[in-house]
Amino acid sequence: MADRPSTGMARPPTGLNPTIRPVTQQGLSGGRAVSRLGTGSTRQVHDKSYYMGLLRAKMNQLTAETGRLEEVYQKGLRDRMELDAYEERAKQSAMELKEMQGKLIDYNVIIDHLHTNRELNDIEAEMRRAKESADEIEATVQELFKERQAREREAEEIAMEIEEQKRLNQAVLAGMDPHIRERFDECKEKNEQLKTEVDEMQEEVNRLKEQIDQLEIELGNSPLKKKAIQMQQNIMELEKKKMALIAEKEAQETPEQKKQKLVEQIRTNNKDIEKMEKQLQKINEQINIAHEEIREFDSSADEKLAKNNEKYRDLLVKEQEYDEFLKGFDQQKQALTLELEEHSDEIVRILQKISANIGQSAAMEPSVTALDMDEVLQGRGSLEELQELYMRLQDEMQSLDDKEIRLNSEMEKMERRMLEMAEQAESLGDVDRIAMEAEEKIRKLEQRRDELEAILPELEERRETLQKRLSELQEQLDSNPSYVTYKSQLKKLDMLKEENARRRAEIEEREKETNYEPLKAEARRLRALYNDYLIASLAKR
Structure with a gap:
């Protein structure tokens, strides 16, 4: 303000002469103090012209300051343009430098080739x-x-x-139908709202993540916050110690309460002893079952061995029968064939004689009564005798036919029997191999029995060890004074687990309340239905 011109400079000059100024109350030597507006003692009346002068001075100062700022701005623009030009030139120079570096590498390679005397x-x-x-x-x-x-x-x-x-x-x-259009608009608005909510929540999550990162950075940079966290951890440890002391104080109870707890401890010990006895009983049962399995295994092995031996003997007998039958089959077949041929020749011969005698039956006298077969065959028999002989021969022929049919059926049966025997022989295979497999199986079963017998003493020893360990644990449990504390800690642990489960359930419920995935899925489903509806509408048109 000391640089501003005084208001007297802006006023027009007057005809007053300062030397002939009238004397004031202070006299010639008692001048007024300089005012804070810079008018000095020359201005005594602050009228309109005075303030107009002040405004003009301020306007001049503002104009000068504006001009100075304009110059600074223009200078900044020039510097910025020059900086852009410098940056562009720097980029061009960098590109030229890269090109020149590439050329230099090529030249270096050529020089290396020249130095190595390459062709x-x-x-x-x-x-x-x-x-x-x-x-x-x-x-x-x-x-x-x-x-x-x-x-x-x-x-x-x-x-x-x-x-x-x-x-x-x-x-x-x-x-579209107005109702469907309204429903679609509602779903669309709801979808937009859900999108905005999801975006807002995502932004909130990102903001919280940034805040967490920032806090972690601040925590890593701030020793006071580290110290505060350490003090917080110390406070938590002290609270744990306090809870332990309170629990220890609560554990110091009256003799009646101690007696009651001792009774409860005895009951729990008895329960544990019962559990261990049950375990021992189970082990004994397992040992008994193992003994029984061994006995059953021995008996079953003997039975299987006897059965296998019996089957083996049966197979040997059948094999001998099959061999004998196969050896005598050709002879029996030839004998039966010869017998059939003889009977056939005899029948043909008898029929020829009958046909020769039938023509002479009319001329023969019926006086022949007691002729034997040779006489009848020689032509001296009567008609009745010939008829009787014919009937008897027919009966013999019928019996021979029956016998032939029976023999043929027996031959077919024998052939089928032979085929079956061959199939059985193929299915059974080698009898020695079956016997070897049975012996191998028996050997494996005996080996398993030996293994079980070897395991049995170990199980008995383990049972005795468990019994001793049970008695030792029982003695230690009886002589352990911290058992009650252990039980109380277990109860507290169960309570804490229940509290943790309850809190976890509450957290899951809160997460379900703030989970928008079902709404998102519903919006997508509605959008898909709407698209299907649009496609169907277009197809109908």
């Missing part, structure tokens, strides 16, 4: 290989560029399809 042909071949590699890289870049252009065209086509689908959706919405 020009080798250098040219290497140049061709480098050129081929560069061409391949260029072709790859061109393919990638073409693929990118194709992808961009596909993206544009998809965008056009999306716009077309939007127009179709708008057309369908325009012709």
Whole structure:
């Protein structure tokens, strides 16, 4: 303010002469003090012109300050433009430097080749290989560029399809039922609200994560906060000690309460002893079961061995029978065939004689009564005798036919029996192999029995060890004074577990209340239904 011009400078000059100024109350030597407005003692009346002068002075100062700031701004713009130009030149210089570095590397390679006395042909071949590699890289870049252009065209086509689908959706919405349209608008608004809520919550989560990171950074940088955390941990440890002391104080009870707890301890000990006795009983049962299994195994092994031996003997007998039958089958077949041929020849001969005698039966006299078979065959028999002989021969023929049929059936049965025996022989295979398998199985079973017998003493020893350990634990439990404390700690642990489970259930309920995934799924389902409805409407049109 000392630099501002006084208001007297802005006033027009007057005809007063300071030397002939009238004397004031202070006299010639008692001048007024300089005012804070810078007018000195020359201004005594603050009128309009005085304030106008002040405003003009302020305006001049503001104009000067504005001009100075404009110069500073213009200078900043010039500096900024120069900085942009410098940055552009720096980029160009960096690119030129890279190119020159590449050329320098090439020149260094050429110099190395020259120093190593390589032939020009080798250098040219290497140049061709480098050129081929560069061409391949260029072709790859061109393919990638073409693929990118194709992808961009596909993206544009998809965008056009999306716009077309939007127009179709708008057309369908325009012709939709008002109720469905209202429902769709409600779902759309709800979806938008859910989206905004999800975005807000995501922002809140991100903000909280940033805040957590910031707090962790501050915590790592601030020794006071570290010290506060350490003190908080110390407080928690002291609270735990306090709870332990309170529990110890509560444990110091009256003799009656101690007696009651001792009775409870005895009961729990008895329960534990009963549990251990049950375990011992189970082990004894397992040992008995093992003994029984061994006995059953021995008996079953003997039975299986006897059965296998009996089957083996039966198989040997059947094999002998089959061998004998196969050896005598051809002879029996030949004997039966010869017998059948003899009977057939006899029948043919008798029939020939009968046919020869039938023609002479009319001329023969019926006086022949007691002729034997030879006489009848010689032509001296009567008609009745011939008829009787004919009937008897027919009976014999019938019996022979029956016998032939029976023999044929027996032959067929024998052939079928032979086929069955051959199939059985094939199915049974080698009898020695079956016997070896049975012996191998018996050997394995005996080995298993030996293993069980070897395990049995170990189980008995383990039972005795458990029995001794049980008695030792019982004695230690009886002589342990901290057993009651242990039980109380177990109870507290159970209570804490229940409290933890309850809190976890509450947290899960709160998470379910704030879980918007079902709403999101419902919105997607409604959107899919709406799209299906739009597609169906378009298909109908």
